[in-house]
Amino acid sequence: MAVRGDVTERLRGSIVPMVTPFTDDGAFDEKTYRELIEWQIDSGTHAISCAGTTGEPSSLTVEEREYLFEVTVDAVRGRVPVVLGTGSTNQAETLRLTKTAERLGADAALVIVPYYNRPSQEGLYRHFRTVAESVDIPIILYNIPGRTAVNLEPATMARLRRDCSNIIGVKESNKDFEQVSKVLHQCGRDFLLYSGIELLCYPMLALGGAGHISATANLLPREVADLYNLVAAGRWKEAMDLHFYLLEINEALFWETNPGPLKACMAMLGKIRPVIRPPLALPSEEMQQRLRGVLQKYGLL
Numbered sequence: 001m002a003v004r005g006d007v008t009e010r011l012r013g014s015i016v017p018m019v020t021p022f023t024d025d026g027a028f029d030e031k032t033y034r035e036l037i038e039w040q041i042d043s044g045t046h047a048i049s050c051a052g053t054t055g056e057p058s059s060l061t062v063e064e065r066e067y068l069f070e071v072t073v074d075a076v077r078g079r080v081p082v083v084l085g086t087g088s089t090n091q092a093e094t095l096r097l098t099k100t101a102e103r104l105g106a107d108a109a110l111v112i113v114p115y116y117n118r119p120s121q122e123g124l125y126r127h128f129r130t131v132a133e134s135v136d137i138p139i140i141l142y143n144i145p146g147r148t149a150v151n152l153e154p155a156t157m158a159r160l161r162r163d164c165s166n167i168i169g170v171k172e173s174n175k176d177f178e179q180v181s182k183v184l185h186q187c188g189r190d191f192l193l194y195s196g197i198e199l200l201c202y203p204m205l206a207l208g209g210a211g212h213i214s215a216t217a218n219l220l221p222r223e224v225a226d227l228y229n230l231v232a233a234g235r236w237k238e239a240m241d242l243h244f245y246l247l248e249i250n251e252a253l254f255w256e257t258n259p260g261p262l263k264a265c266m267a268m269l270g271k272i273r274p275v276i277r278p279p280l281a282l283p284s285e286e287m288q289q290r291l292r293g294v295l296q297k298y299g300l301l
Contacts, residue, residue, distance in 0.1 A: 017085075045225050087114070128141060132167050141167065143174055158186040169191055198250035216249060253265070264291055269301070
């Protein structure tokens, strides 16, 4: 399919990777989730994403993910783009979820590199091509080698972009900054590149990135959106100042595995219940005191 230009233009800026809030008994807390979406849109977030790493997708059943998709699309009501995380380590599940995203009217699907099984580059190419050819909606690749144990190489992305017109970009949660330049060089500088590393949001924008998918936006949605807004307005010095302002909280949210610290912080602010699904766990009381200190520095408590 030929992806319309207006779609790719809309998929820019701060795309918040929503947490999945749970009730005290571990069920999906739909009421709180809808309230969080309203807060994000009111705060200027450019797009809503769910069931990415921050949303604990591997702890949700396929049916729970599909219901989460439905609620997200319904709550957003077309006010901003919706990007649904449809990837899995299982290709059949990925196809099912990506087709569900298309049926629900998502603006794009975010498809992670399959984790645990460590496919070759040829295996990754075939997997993503199969997914892309199964739907007509835009596909954003999701490269996060720290979680998947395999890197999606720039040459593989370039091959996918050449052969699949609806593969429009990549979320790079990759600290290898050389890779970022190679992706844009080999895939074309109009390929939508999103930072998934909080401390690289500003540098990726400087290279021509399309935006960022930053967990920190769950806490500071307006500031994370403004990082993109300032760059888009050519106000680079202010954007750099904001980058350094966000640095400490960006680091703190990854003192332990995401979204543990983030969910603890959001619970301190009264945004969600302090519940995360096993095998993940919330930080220790000592770690939470450190996080509380960071929140106090930012005037959030």
